[in-house]
Amino acid sequence: xxxxxxxxxxxxxxxxxxxxxxxxxxxxxxxxxxxxxxxxxxxxxxxxxxxxxxxxxxxxxxxxxxxxxxxxxxxxxxxxxxxxxxxxxxxxxxxxxxxxxxxxxxxxxxxxxxxxxxxxxxxxxxxxxxxxxxxxxxxxxxxxxxxxxxxxxxxxxxxxxxxxxxxxxxxxxxxxxxxxxxxxxxxxxxxxxxxxxxxxxxxxxxxxxxxxxxxxxxxxxxxxxxxxxxxxxxxxxxxxxxxxxxxxxxxxxxxxxxxxxxxxxxxxxxxxxxxxxxxxxxxxxxxxxxxxxxxxxxxxxxxxxxxxxxxxxxxxxxxxxxxxxxxxxxxxxxxxxxxxxxxxxxxxxxxxxxxxxxxxxxxxxxxxxxxxxxxxxxxxxxxxxxxxxxxxxxxxxxxxxxxxxxxxxxxxxxxxxxxxxxxxxxxxxxxxxxxxxxxxxxxxxxxxxxxxxxxxxxxxxxxxxxxxxxxxxxxxxxxxxxxxxxxxxxxxxxxxxxxxxxxxxxxxxxxxxxxxxxxxxxxxxxxxxxxxxxxxxxxxxxxxxxxxxxxxxxxxxxxxxxxxxxxxxxxxxxxxxxxxxxxxxxxxxxxxxxxxxxxxxxxxxxxxxxxxxxxxxxxxxxxxxxxxxxxxxxxxxxxxxx
Amino acid sequence: xxxxxxxxxxxxxxxxxxxxxxxxxxxxxxxxxxxxxxxxxxxxxxxxxxxxxxxxxxxxxxxxxxxxxxxxxxxxxxxxxxxxxxxxxxxxxxxxxxxxxxxxxxxxxxxxxxxxxxxxxxxxxxxxxxxxxxxxxxxxxxxxxx
Numbered sequence: 001x002x003x004x005x006x007x008x009x010x011x012x013x014x015x016x017x018x019x020x021x022x023x024x025x026x027x028x029x030x031x032x033x034x035x036x037x038x039x040x041x042x043x044x045x046x047x048x049x050x051x052x053x054x055x056x057x058x059x060x061x062x063x064x065x066x067x068x069x070x071x072x073x074x075x076x077x078x079x080x081x082x083x084x085x086x087x088x089x090x091x092x093x094x095x096x097x098x099x100x101x102x103x104x105x106x107x108x109x110x111x112x113x114x115x116x117x118x119x120x121x122x123x124x125x126x127x128x129x130x131x132x133x134x135x136x137x138x139x140x141x142x143x144x145x146x147x148x149x150x151x152x153x154x155x156x157x158x159x160x161x162x163x164x165x166x167x168x169x170x171x172x173x174x175x176x177x178x179x180x181x182x183x184x185x186x187x188x189x190x191x192x193x194x195x196x197x198x199x200x201x202x203x204x205x206x207x208x209x210x211x212x213x214x215x216x217x218x219x220x221x222x223x224x225x226x227x228x229x230x231x232x233x234x235x236x237x238x239x240x241x242x243x244x245x246x247x248x249x250x251x252x253x254x255x256x257x258x259x260x261x262x263x264x265x266x267x268x269x270x271x272x273x274x275x276x277x278x279x280x281x282x283x284x285x286x287x288x289x290x291x292x293x294x295x296x297x298x299x300x301x302x303x304x305x306x307x308x309x310x311x312x313x314x315x316x317x318x319x320x321x322x323x324x325x326x327x328x329x330x331x332x333x334x335x336x337x338x339x340x341x342x343x344x345x346x347x348x349x350x351x352x353x354x355x356x357x358x359x360x361x362x363x364x365x366x367x368x369x370x371x372x373x374x375x376x377x378x379x380x381x382x383x384x385x386x387x388x389x390x391x392x393x394x395x396x397x398x399x400x401x402x403x404x405x406x407x408x409x410x411x412x413x414x415x416x417x418x419x420x421x422x423x424x425x426x427x428x429x430x431x432x433x434x435x436x437x438x439x440x441x442x443x444x445x446x447x448x449x450x451x452x453x454x455x456x457x458x459x460x461x462x463x464x465x466x467x468x469x470x471x472x473x474x475x476x477x478x479x480x481x482x483x484x485x486x487x488x489x490x491x492x493x494x495x496x497x498x499x500x501x502x503x504x505x506x507x508x509x510x511x512x513x514x515x516x517x518x519x520x521x522x523x524x525x526x527x528x529x530x531x532x533x534x535x536x537x538x539x540x541x542x543x544x545x546x547x548x549x550x551x552x553x554x555x556x557x558x559x560x561x562x563x564x565x566x567x568x569x570x571x572x573x574x575x576x577x578x579x580x581x582x583x584x585x586x587x588x589x590x591x592x593x594x595x596x597x598x599x600x601x602x603x604x605x606x607x608x609x610x611x612x613x614x615x616x617x618x619x620x621x622x623x624x625x626x627x628x629x630x631x632x633x634x635x636x637x638x639x640x641x642x
Numbered sequence: 643x644x645x646x647x648x649x650x651x652x653x654x655x656x657x658x659x660x661x662x663x664x665x666x667x668x669x670x671x672x673x674x675x676x677x678x679x680x681x682x683x684x685x686x687x688x689x690x691x692x693x694x695x696x697x698x699x700x701x702x703x704x705x706x707x708x709x710x711x712x713x714x715x716x717x718x719x720x721x722x723x724x725x726x727x728x729x730x731x732x733x734x735x736x737x738x739x740x741x742x743x744x745x746x747x748x749x750x751x752x753x754x755x756x757x758x759x760x761x762x763x764x765x766x767x768x769x770x771x772x773x774x775x776x777x778x779x780x781x782x783x784x785x786x787x788x
Contacts, residue, residue: 136681143661233733273652340648355659362663365671370671381678383696385747388674392666506732508712566736585713585733594713594733 003067003146006055009147010096013048013103014136016041017129023567026117028194035118038125039110045132046107053100056145060087066152068072069093069145075158075562077534084158085169091293091309092145092642094172098289099135101180104198105209108130109184113206116188117197124184124191136315142312158562161535167227168591175220175247181213182254186282189275190324193331198275203265206641208624214254215617222610223246233568233583235598237498237606238390245368246288249361253281256357259350261469267412269338269347272353278333279324284361286317291368305635342414351409356400363392394447400452401492404485405461422464430457437500451496458489476623484616493607497602508592518599519546520580522553527584535560538582540593542571555584579603676747685724689750697726697755698745706740719746719755730757738762 020041059067061084063076074083082089088097106128113121139145186207192198224247229237238244245397257277263270294310341347367384373379405426409419432457437449455611462485466474503518514523523543530537539556553571560567573580578601585594676694689695699719706717714731717740730744738744738760748757 062724099680270652273656314647338648352654355655358656359659359663359666362660366667367671370667370675372673381696382675384671384675385694387694388670391674396666426749506713561730568733568736583733588708588712594710 002055002058002062002064003148006052006059007144007146009048009052009055010140011137013045013052014140016048017103017133017136018047020045020129021126021133024122024129027122028126033118035122035454038122042110042128043107045129045136046103046105049096049100049103053096056087056093056096057084060084060093063156065154065156066148066150068147068149068608070394071149071153071156073159074156075534076155077562078159078164080534081166081169082159082164086163088172089159089163089168092139092143094176095135095139095143095293096145097176098130098180099139101176102128102135102183104153105180105184106187108186109209111351113205116202117195117618119195119375120188120191120197120202122191123194124187127187127190127194128183131187131320133380135322136270138309138316142309153288154424156562160563161560161565161567162598164534164560165231167223167231171220171223171227172317174216174223178213178215178220178254179247179250179288180219181216182211182250182278182282182285184209185213185257185278186324190327192328193275196331198264198271198335200265200268203261203274207261207265208621210254210258210278210281211621211624214251214258215614215621217247217251217254218610218614218617220455221251222607222614225610226607227573230570230572233570233596235502235504235583235596235600236299236575237495237603240367240384240386242368243292246291249364249368250281250284252357252361252364253277253284254590256354256361257281259353259357263347263350264338267339267341267347269341270351271335271338272328272332275335276328277354279321279328281319283317283324284365286313286320287365290314290317297517314547339413341412344410345414346407346410346412349403349410353402353407354398356396356403360393360400361398363396364389367392377638390447397504398447398450398454401458401488404488405458406465408462408481408485423461426457426461426464429460430454432456448496448500451492451499454494455489455496458492459486462486462489476626477620478623480616480620480623482616483619484613487609487612487614487616489609490605490612491607494602494605494607498600498606501601502603503599505595505597507595508588509595510590510592515595515597517580517597518601520544520548520599521595522580522582522595522597524593524595527587530554530556532558534562537569538584540582540595542582542595544573544580553580555582557584574604577601652682678745680721681719681724681726682721684726684750684755687756688748691750691752694747694749695755696730696747697743697757699726699743701738701740701742703740719744726755727753728755728757730760732760734760735762 020038023034023041024040026032027038057069060074061080063074063083065071065072069090069092073093074086078086080424087093106125109121109128116124152338185206188202188209192202204413209280224244228239228244229235250359257274260270260277264274276293277353284538290310290313294313367388370384371382374382406419406423409422430453433453434449437444437452465478466482466508505515505517509515509524511524511526514521516522525541525543527538529539530539535558537556537558539554542555544553545551551573553573555571556569558567558569568583571582578599581598581600585596587593666771672692673720674694678696678698679689681697681699683689684697689697697719699721702718702720702725706715708715709729711731714729714734715734716727716729718725719728720726730746739762742762745761746755746757747759748755
């Protein structure tokens with residue numbers, strides 16, 4: 001009954017979405033006031049999909065094997081948290097989560113949005129309903145999560161052990177909040193293009209959504225990066241895998257949008273450009289969903305290929321993106337020009353930021369889709385990996401990071417204050433860093449060295465907006481900007497240090513033997529068996545020393561029975577100045593074991609920086625929302641009761 | 643700057659950025675894209691020495707041997723038509739077995755494929771798509787022969 005209730009809720013929600021879309025068309029054509037009804041419908045629709053998702057969680061929690069999805073992806077002897085998280089560790093469940101977030105976002109817009117004009121809101125709710133409708137159709141026609149099996153099997157097939165990790169509980173939902181949160185920006189942009197009301201009011205209404213989605217994307221990418229780092233046992237934090245790129249592309253677009261929307265909100269400029277970015281940001285989310293869910297690209301995340309689903313998603317993508325671009329071409333040119341600004345001004349700085357981010361986005365986009373394109377044209381198979389992305393996107397990202405230090409010092413509209421003089425101290429520090437790095441590590445690669453320099457420069461320059469004023473009286477949004485920009489410097493420093501100073505040892509050791517990696521001596525004491533709730537393991541006992549007292553590490557190979565699979569569990573120890581990363585390999589016939597050891601100085605800064613960037617976003621969001629509460633939206637009230 | 647000129651400049655900048663992105667990408671792709679080949683392709687002289695490649699096939703039975711350093715292996719990838727010797731230094735993935743499929747990333751060096759990464763299928767349901775196609779072709783070929 002639970003599964004049927006979930007399915008019924010989905011059908012009802014789809015019906016309501018259709019009604020919502022219909023009401024929008026009626027309202028825009030004949031001007032009938034239906035905003036209140038549409039708000040109500042959007043809220044009920046959101047509640048219904050939440051209900052359907054709750055039903056899915058319930059059947060997974062109870063391991064109801066008569067539901068096909070549970071049989072395929074669960075097993076009674078699985079830890080409870082993975083039974084529940086397993087609900088979205090598969091295609092159907094994750095698409096339901098996607099739709100749930102989409103509908104819930106629609107409900108929140110309907111409830112909370114008081115800033116936009118009523119007409120734009122009606123149009124935006126209609127656009128949101130149109131989006132939801134397509135994805136309801138995809139779920140109900142091509143990926144029903146509630147399909148039953150008759151007779152019910154006795155035991156499930158189990159969840160891929162790589163996914164049996166706390167990372168699964170947080171990483172996909174966080175990313176989805178980000179992906180789908182951008183749908184609100186998309187719908188508001190479409191709505192505003194339909195009504196022609198693209199102004200700073202719209203920007204202020206859109207900004208919290210973009211910020212929130214961007215925070216979640218940042219957290220999701222950071223968490224995913226760390227998950228891949230410790231779970232795959234390859235010692236890398238970013239593989240330029242198509243699925244990783246699928247999350248990076250919306251982030252790049254959202255980052256650009258986040259900056260241009262400030263220009264629109266503060267100065268009323270960059271109207272068409274900002275609307276374009278809002279459309280592109282969510283389009284990238286859909287491209288990402290298509291890449292991940294259709295399995296068309298070789299990837300760590302590669303799932304079995306299902307042409308029907310891929311085609312369905314591609315059709316949805318083409319319809320929505322195509323329609324939005326047609327609308328943009330039709331209405332975008334009619335937008336009034338924004339307020340003017342000079343060549344050297346905050347606006348120009350943000351335009352430059354946007355252009356660089358767009359170029360990086362383009363480079364990542366082309367590199368990610370190139371294999372698909374080539375295979376479609378010539379039938380040849382190829383893949384594009386880290387060498388391409390590092391060589392092309394790396395230098396661009398460094399230039400951008402250096403300019404991040406400069407932009408916030410410019411003032412709106414016109415040139416003022418001697419900006420370059422304020423950058424003397426950061427420039428000197430960058431130069432000092434260059435000298436130190438040449439003395440300490442003369443053989444360092446050019447990208448890591450530049451990375452260290454830019455990181456040092458940005459770390460100091462990013463704080464300058466708070467210097468020369470009382471930092472405690474600065475707005476929260478300024479604090480947010482400073483913290484986020486400082487986070488970029490921290491993350492960059494981690495990447496550069498990891499690239500330049502990582503020490504690696506790959507060797508065979510017999511019990512009692514000692515290996516050296518960086519400053520560490522690592523002794524293999526022995527290899528012992530171990531067991532967990534649904535796995536057995538062999539674990540190496542490593543005793544690592546550098547000068548002072550020893551630390552113990554136990555990298556394992558785990559053997560899962562449902563499904564049958566071996567996984568590597570790296571053992572990682574974190575110190576203030578880096579991580580010791582150890583992986584157990586295969587035995588040889590003479591009693592030796594392969595061991596792979598890394599000493600990664602300051603590698604944790606990469607994710608600490610990511611967390612700081614997200615924290616900066618959260619501060620800015622808090623600041624904007626507080627400001628909003630202090631200044632009630634009078635315009636809306638007047639319009640409503642006039 | 644007049645608003646109208648300003649819009650013109652912005653549009654021009656956007657177009658320049660777009661063109662720059664595509665040109666940069668094309669320049670990068672020409673040198674950095676890794677083609678997916680089979681041992682038969684290598685035998686036909688397709689794998690240029692030094693270019694980064696992906697080689698897919700079945701690990702030939704009885705071909706895996708460990709080299710004296712203890713962490714390198716040598717094995718043969720085959721697609722039923724040709725055989726390519728592969729060397730790899732590192733820890734092989736858990737489901738890397740004789741008689742099952744694998745994809746090696748690396749380059750040709752004097753007749754041997756030197757791999758810097760090996761991908762094997764994770765389990766029955768999760769495998770690199772290229773291997774899925776290869777297995778399907780393999781099966782189709784067999785039934786035709788029968």
